[in-house]
Amino acid sequence: MVDSPDSRKDRCEPTGRRLSTSSARGGTGRRLLVLAARVACVCALLAAWGMPSPAGEWLPGDTHSHISPPDVPPKYNHAANNLDGAIAAAKVAGLKWIILTPHAMDRKDETSGRLWCVEMGERLAKRTAAEGDPLVVLGWERTYTWPGHMTVSFVDLEKVVGLPLEKLLAEVRRQKGLAFVAHPYQLPNFLINRNSSWRPWTEGPRGKDLDPWLSGLEVFHPISPALSAAARWDQWIAAERRRLVGVGATDDHWGTLYATTWVWVEGELTRDALRDGLRMGRVCVGSDASAGAFTVTSDRKAPDGNGLVGRIGDTVAADEQVTVTWEADGATLYVDGKPQRVDDKRFVHRFGAEARGSFHWYRLQAGIRSYSNPIYVNLPPQEEPPPPAGDAPKAARDEESERHAPSGGSTPTTPRQ
Ligand SMILES: [Zn+2]
Ligand SMILES: [Zn+2]
Numbered sequence: 001m002v003d004s005p006d007s008r009k010d011r012c013e014p015t016g017r018r019l020s021t022s023s024a025r026g027g028t029g030r031r032l033l034v035l036a037a038r039v040a041c042v043c044a045l046l047a048a049w050g051m052p053s054p055a056g057e058w059l060p061g062d063t064h065s066h067i068s069p070p071d072v073p074p075k076y077n078h079a080a081n082n083l084d085g086a087i088a089a090a091k092v093a094g095l096k097w098i099i100l101t102p103h104a105m106d107r108k109d110e111t112s113g114r115l116w117c118v119e120m121g122e123r124l125a126k127r128t129a130a131e132g133d134p135l136v137v138l139g140w141e142r143t144y145t146w147p148g149h150m151t152v153s154f155v156d157l158e159k160v161v162g163l164p165l166e167k168l169l170a171e172v173r174r175q176k177g178l179a180f181v182a183h184p185y186q187l188p189n190f191l192i193n194r195n196s197s198w199r200p201w202t203e204g205p206r207g208k209d210l211d212p213w214l215s216g217l218e219v220f221h222p223i224s225p226a227l228s229a230a231a232r233w234d235q236w237i238a239a240e241r242r243r244l245v246g247v248g249a250t251d252d253h254w255g256t257l258y259a260t261t262w263v264w265v266e267g268e269l270t271r272d273a274l275r276d277g278l279r280m281g282r283v284c285v286g287s288d289a290s291a292g293a294f295t296v297t298s299d300r301k302a303p304d305g306n307g308l309v310g311r312i313g314d315t316v317a318a319d320e321q322v323t324v325t326w327e328a329d330g331a332t333l334y335v336d337g338k339p340q341r342v343d344d345k346r347f348v349h350r351f352g353a354e355a356r357g358s359f360h361w362y363r364l365q366a367g368i369r370s371y372s373n374p375i376y377v378n379l380p381p382q383e384e385p386p387p388p389a390g391d392a393p394k395a396a397r398d399e400e401s402e403r404h405a406p407s408g409g410s411t412p413t414t415p416r417q
Pocket of ligand 1: 141196
């Protein structure tokens with residue numbers, strides 16, 4: 001895993017620093033300067049509010065939803081959309097990308113006798129994309145009683161679906177794919193008396209050895225509380241000191257998609273660009289990307305004499321302090337998992353000489369509408385995790401929780417958290 005620092009030098013910066021490079025003279029020069037200043041201001045506003053800028057943009061999408069087929073009766077009877085329907089619904093919602101994660105990708109299509117992941121891969125490949133269609137990635141929700149549900153994406157599914165969990169996670173890692181804990185705190189509630197949480201976290205301690213093999217977790221999900229997930233996220237980063245990615249999910253079974261996950265993409269949106277944006281944590285989750293407009297400026301200098309600047313997903317080196325600035329009104333800054341009382345959208349974190357070069361992470365929450373992924377400081381190089389202990393109980397397909405939608409699909413309501 002590469003922890004490359006910011007390679008986005010060309011991104012428009014709210015400081016308007018680029019203007020200092022102008023050497024324009026005279027009337028034309030002044031007009032150009034004014035024009036450049038106006039462009040910079042507009043650019044800064046757009047960047048500040050998570051809108052597209054010339055160097056990159058926040059692209060809305062969703063990491064987890066269902067389609068039928070392959071989620072078909074008698075095992076699965078609750079996905080309202082088929083492939084075309086999901087793409088149309090994403091288009092209506094203005095989504096630029098979707099990761100479809102059917103439960104049944106590890107089952108066989110009884111008509112063709114082939115695995116659904118193979119069948120759906122072919123159907124998608126044969127489909128002619130229309131103008132404005134989102135980028136579609138086929139993933140899988142591994143819906144097993146233990147350790148809980150997990151989405152898998154950006155892998156050759158045929159090589160993954162039949163493997164025992166430990167081997168599956170190793171194969172996902174080998175293929176540079178992604179494995180996210182789904183709805184980690186979907187505990188029994190007044191609507192549904194079923195535990196679809198991530199058991200190593202809600203029941204533990206068995207299964208903690210899986211943590212180092214996972215990419216991250218769903219922070220934003222209709223029926224898994226975001227605050228619990230965010231707290232776990234911070235504990236996890238503290239324990240493992242690595243980049244862990246928070247994503248959002250509609251977990252759609254009802255036919256309606258909406259933006260849950262915003263990925264910062266520079267240049268053309270391709271499958272690889274999307275995967276890399278997700279893997280590197282250039283991600284905001286929630287109904288908008290307003291929490292994503294923040295920076296961490298180090299006390300170490302860049303070659304241009306200014307402090308090193310990190311943006312969402314980056315890691316920057318710092319000695320004794322950093323300055324965090326952001327744009328979203330009413331946002332809360334979390335430093336190493338602890339909320340800070342700050343009024344002016346600027347916070348200087350002094351860790352001091354005694355903690356020189358120490359590891360820290362900073363994330364922003366704008367109410368319940370937007371959660372940034374962290375910016376990291378002094379993120380250590382990632383080490384190869386130890387193999388899982390393999391003491392898992394024999395996992396069964398989670399037949400009951402396959403209908404984990406609160407209504408079993410008959411009521412088109414989506415409780416929001
Ligand atoms: Zn699930
Ligand atoms: Zn699901």
